[in-house]
Amino acid sequence: ESLTIGLIPADGIGREVIPAARHALEALGSDIPKPEFIDLLAGFEYFTRTGTALPEETVQILRQDCDCALFGSVSSPSRKVVGYSSPIVALRKELDLYANIRPVFSVAPNPGEQPNVDLVVVRENTECLYVKDENLSEGPHGKEARATRLITERASRRIGQTAFELALNRPRKHLTIIHKSNVLSITDGLFRETVRGVPGLPDSNGKYDHVAVMEQLVDSAVYRLFREPQVFDVMVAPNLYGDILSDAAAALVGSLGLIPSVNQGDDFVMGEPVHGSAPDIAGKGIANPLATIRSAALMLRQLGYDTGANRLDKAVNQVIREGQILTPDLGGTSKTQEVIDEVLKKI
């Protein structure tokens, strides 16, 4: 038996952190089925060479041959580039990876850092403004651009179910619904009411009765995240709010270089560090590999390989707690490779 893992490093430091996760997975031995890796292409750099950001072959191989995948990070063009469209957004949609799970917690608070952060952002991953239904027209006073923000009952229900399930399995069992229904009464109103309705669905069978449900407008949520992050446990949000909130939460625990995520659907899971391609440090060998290794752990847990996942997490947490071998984003002076070696030692 083997576990086939598609690797899509894409751009920038994605190419430095994906190999790190690969080594970590290989080090797990019999805790997981023998991993087989398939290298796959995508990204802005690939687009500039070929005119395609996400080749069909990549999607096809992920669908047909892979049990799961790890994605690195994509660069964004600094000016409009005709024909370019983000491959990560496309992949999430193509594979119907409707939930983006982003846990943020501090293992070893630095002085001055927010204590007690332990939350998960559950981000809807397929709609909202990410449907990319945009158009440009000529109006009486010049150009007018319009984008559609789509919120459906179906997508809100399934992300709501994912969030309730997650909340149920955490000690505090709190769920905060993020919205802006004081302005978007119809779209965010539908999101909020649908998520609120999850415990009453026939197949919920009363199991979510012990989850405490709160709400917070997205603007106040960002404010409270900075002021009293300990009040949050699971936060469920439409796509764009989730994007912003997870970056906000990341800022509380030291570095985006620590924050993992999985994009998950009903039958596929793709790990992905929350950080970007970081063109300023790409190629210097100092990218933080920990977010990606943690993303691999989340991916394994989602597939049921808890022992392997726990070993990766424990190793990462130990490295952070010891604080000796860290990359510059965490105030250290170590190289990516040294951090990888340290993690491998602890695995």
Added chain:
Amino acid sequence: ESLTIGLIPADGIGREVIPAARHALEALGSDIPKPEFIDLLAGFEYFTRTGTALPEETVQILRQDCDCALFGSVSSPSRKVVGYSSPIVALRKELDLYANIRPVFSVAPNPGEQPNVDLVVVRENTECLYVKDENLSEGPHGKEARATRLITERASRRIGQTAFELALNRPRKHLTIIHKSNVLSITDGLFRETVRGVPGLPDSNGKYDHVAVMEQLVDSAVYRLFREPQVFDVMVAPNLYGDILSDAAAALVGSLGLIPSVNQGDDFVMGEPVHGSAPDIAGKGIANPLATIRSAALMLRQLGYDTGANRLDKAVNQVIREGQILTPDLGGTSKTQEVIDEVLKKI
């Protein structure tokens, strides 16, 4: 000569902080024309009594009789209420107050607080998702809600001009354009390109050549705001991003209770504290009046009454710096009235 100021306390603590600003304005004596106040109705509470959130009379009196206005804060219904629509969003549009200026800076950093925060969020105030063009339909898998996000060249240009002008008059002369054009290439692409184009407009006459222009994706902007807020000077953003960013920035300097704003158009200005109606503390006499007094100062400055504006600001800053008479949101134990009295003493 007199200065006619419309007062719209609206809901919750709006009713406690608007009188504070009134007292402060009255204390300015001959620094401003004799202020005349007109009390005006609006709000969610008013809606529940009358079925209207923003009576036409309020808009008419503002248009015909007032030189400027001060708005308190509105409550948001906790569930969908048929026919209700936010009066502040409506007012901004009705009076074409297209720029929402929100300065955030720390006067007296608390221990553990971010140092060197001195920025202004320039928020487009009339479009983006705030056009409230939403609809609900029945799709194959249940309800589908759609909202239109509108970005026009005209609105982007005038908010860009406001932002460049502001940046030009600040010591650092930096402007950061906030967008998410890696996903919204058409709408945010138009915003970004139009703002970038402002220095090249015929009536700019090269005067913005010394403004340094940067860009930041909205998610990274929130991250950087928490990690290194000192990098930001003026930030210009489409409506919703500006809403979120200003709350994020507020969290850096102690309390939303300190953050003022003005909604300004070509011929009207309305001051408004950034905080909400705070139902949890409304009626207790402990609301922080400083954001509203500062909003009155911004309003005066916009009207050209710099001496009066400076006196209000100085008094507020002195109260904060002394740290003796502060409301609970700033860690103090004083009442709203005591803070007002202290400000009046310093004026």
